[in-house]
Amino acid sequence: xxxxxxxxxxxxxxxxxxxxxxxxxxxxxxxxxxxxxxxxxxxxxxxxxxxxxxxxxxxxxxxxxxxxxxxxxxxxxxxxxxxxxxxxxxxxxxxxxxxxxxxxxxxxxxxxxxxxxxxxxxxxxxxxxxxxxxxxxxxxxxxxxxxxxxxxxxxxxxxxxxxxxxxxxxxxxxxxxxxxxxxxxxxxxxxxxxxxxxxxxxxxxxxxxxxxxxxxxxxxxxxxxxxxxxxxxxxxxxxxxxxxxxxxxxxxxxxxxxxxxxxxxxxxxxxxxxxxxxxxxxxxxxxxxxxxxxxxxxxxxxxxxxxxxxxxxxxxxxxxxxxxxxxxxxxxxxxxxxxxxxxxxxxxxxxxxxxxxxxxxx
Numbered sequence: 001x002x003x004x005x006x007x008x009x010x011x012x013x014x015x016x017x018x019x020x021x022x023x024x025x026x027x028x029x030x031x032x033x034x035x036x037x038x039x040x041x042x043x044x045x046x047x048x049x050x051x052x053x054x055x056x057x058x059x060x061x062x063x064x065x066x067x068x069x070x071x072x073x074x075x076x077x078x079x080x081x082x083x084x085x086x087x088x089x090x091x092x093x094x095x096x097x098x099x100x101x102x103x104x105x106x107x108x109x110x111x112x113x114x115x116x117x118x119x120x121x122x123x124x125x126x127x128x129x130x131x132x133x134x135x136x137x138x139x140x141x142x143x144x145x146x147x148x149x150x151x152x153x154x155x156x157x158x159x160x161x162x163x164x165x166x167x168x169x170x171x172x173x174x175x176x177x178x179x180x181x182x183x184x185x186x187x188x189x190x191x192x193x194x195x196x197x198x199x200x201x202x203x204x205x206x207x208x209x210x211x212x213x214x215x216x217x218x219x220x221x222x223x224x225x226x227x228x229x230x231x232x233x234x235x236x237x238x239x240x241x242x243x244x245x246x247x248x249x250x251x252x253x254x255x256x257x258x259x260x261x262x263x264x265x266x267x268x269x270x271x272x273x274x275x276x277x278x279x280x281x282x283x284x285x286x287x288x289x290x291x292x293x294x295x296x297x298x299x300x301x302x303x304x305x306x307x308x309x310x311x312x313x314x315x316x317x318x319x320x321x322x323x324x325x326x327x328x329x330x331x332x333x334x335x336x337x338x339x340x341x342x343x344x345x346x347x348x349x350x351x352x353x354x355x356x357x358x359x360x361x362x
Contacts, residue, residue: 019064019248021165022047026055027065027244028163032174034067034207034240035233044173063341064245067207068332069200069238070349078124080151082285082292083133084115091142092116098140100330103349104132108330109254111323115147118256118323122349126150149289155270155282159241161296163249164277179233196232199225203232204333204348207240243331245340251278251296254325255303257310261291261317269313278306289320 022045029041038049045052059065071078087095096117099105107120123129133148166174198218202209209217211226218225232238246252261269266284273279273293281294293310297303303324311319328336335345 023055023059023064024163024165025170026052027059027242028166029170029174030056030065030067030242031162032171033177033179034242035179036174036177040177041174044170060342063337063343064248065243066334066342067240067242068205068334068346069203069207069240070332071200071237072239078122079126079129080154081121081123081129082149082151082283083119083121083137084111084147084149085117085119085137086144086146087116088142088144089116095140095142096329100335101347103333103347104128106330106332106349107328109328110326112326114321114323118325121148149292150286151283152286152290153284155284156274156279157282158243158280159239161280162277163244196228199228199232200238201348203238203240205346207242241332243334243342245336245342246296246328247340249296251298251302253297253300253303254280254294254328255297255306256281256292256294256323256325257307257319258289258321258323259291259293259310259314259317259319260289261314265314265316266291269317272313273310276306276309291317 025045026041029036029045033041038052041047041052042049047055056065085095096108096110099108099117099119104121104123105119106122109118110116111118121129121132123132129148129150133146137143137146198220199214202214202217206213211229212222214220214229215222215225246254269291270282273282276295278295278297279293280296281292283292284290285292295306297306307319307322327338328340330336330347333347333349335343335347337343
């Protein structure tokens, strides 16, 4: 249930104390198997299905954790870009709220310096990106300038980020839980009939939604949705991600590093960065600043140690700029409170051109 959007960072101590080890274990389990049944998870987490269901209901109702679904970013033929935005400070709140309503803008972050906002944009084509950057954004009140960096390749994204609290035996048991076999490949995701878009958008709002719940929300019989949902899950097109409100994790500080990396060093750097459990995003970009890394950090000292490590991994490259992020107001379509908790309001972005297929259907 959506709750009123709060502009201010209010770290509610009462809510914060609600999180315990069992909460973190459940979230970690759902990061590994987001749609696993409570009965499958219960013996692995030494709990009961009823207890897990109630625990998840409490976490999600408080906006502390949520599950969403979206098309594989690295598999899609659509275009992803990071857009730096400068704006008049007096119009900042009005501007980000207007941007948040645009499904093409999937993530909005406030930066400490160098730019006011960082937008993650996802559009079907370069032509659509041109329309957004050249026609739509310049007309917004308060927006002064933009700088776009087009993603050339995804090396890592936050669906692979883990809380890392479960024992190896529990992780192995979770990985043994069967999930739908995908028909898409790493380079060619399965085509999605347009009639399945509403189901995908319902999953963007609740990645654990059942066929009956989706049917009730989109006005289709549960039997029809059950069949279409099975096909959608088997297609391998969707990524399911269990998120946690960042300030309630052990890594409350986000930093993004913009780097210049020689092509011959990129693969080795990516391999090293993927070993770091704090990694949230790693991209190759077009242009002279051709590499981006985003990590969650435990403290400012931790952030500086991370930067020193990146510098050591770049003997022939350099860090060009660093952006410490102050707040995230929208993450993969989900609007967030000032303290990073989910509001429950979602602007899905799944109905892109790569989903269009004249074949298939209901």
